[in-house]
Amino acid sequence: MKASTILLRELAELAPLFDQLRADGLRRRQLTLPRRRLLMFLHHEGPLRSSDLAQRLAITPRAVTALVDGLVVTGYAERRPDPTDRRAMFVELTDSGTAICVDMQNSFDNFASQLFAGIDTNELDATVQTITTIRRNLEQLLVA
Numbered sequence: 001m002k003a004s005t006i007l008l009r010e011l012a013e014l015a016p017l018f019d020q021l022r023a024d025g026l027r028r029r030q031l032t033l034p035r036r037r038l039l040m041f042l043h044h045e046g047p048l049r050s051s052d053l054a055q056r057l058a059i060t061p062r063a064v065t066a067l068v069d070g071l072v073v074t075g076y077a078e079r080r081p082d083p084t085d086r087r088a089m090f091v092e093l094t095d096s097g098t099a100i101c102v103d104m105q106n107s108f109d110n111f112a113s114q115l116f117a118g119i120d121t122n123e124l125d126a127t128v129q130t131i132t133t134i135r136r137n138l139e140q141l142l143v144a
Contacts, residue, residue, distance in 0.1 A: 011134075022124035025107065029100055030074045036104070038067045039076055039093070045090035049082060064091075076100055 026036060038058070041057060042048070048056070054064045068091050071077035076097035082088035116124060 002071060021111075024102070029104070031100075034069070035061075035067055035070050038064075038070060039097060040101060040104070042077065042091065042093050043098065047080075047090045049088050049090055050079075051088065073098065 022033070025115070029036075030093060031039065038053070038057065041053070050064050050068065051061060054061045059067075068077060068079065071091075071126075072079065074096075075094055077091055078094055079089040079091055084101055085096075119127075
C-alpha cells in the first residue's frame with residue numbers, strides 16, 4: 001500500500017478522536033462549537049457591537065443574537081448599551097467568560113504538550129509543513 005494512502009487512513013482515524021475530545025470539552029463548559037467560536041473571538045478582539053460581530057464572523061444578525069443569548073445564559077457574556085447609538089448593543093465577556101477562555105487555551109496547550117511529548121522539534125516543524133500542504137491541497141480540491 002502506498003505511503004500516501006496509509007497517511008490518509010491514519011488522518012481519517014484521528015478526526016473522530018479529535019471530535020470526541022472537543023465535544024467533551026465543550027460539554028463540560030456548557031458550550032457549543034459556534035458559541036466557543038464567538039467566545040474566543042470576543043476574547044481576542046474585545047467588546048463589539050452585535051452588528052459588527054455578525055459582519056466579522058460572516059453570520060446573520062439573528063445567529064449572533066442566538067449565540068449571544070446562549071453565552072449570556074451561561075454567564076460568559078453580557079450586553080451593554082452603545083453610548084453613541086441607543087439602538088445598538090455591545091457584547092462583551094464577563095469575568096467568567098474571560099476565565100473560561102483562559103482555561104480553554106491552557107487546556108489546549110497542555111493537551112498539545114502531552115500529545116507531542118517525545119517528538120523532536122524538527123519533526124514537529126516538518127509535520128506542520130506537511131499538514132499545511134495537505135490542508136491547502138484539500139481546500140483546492142473542494143473549490144474545484
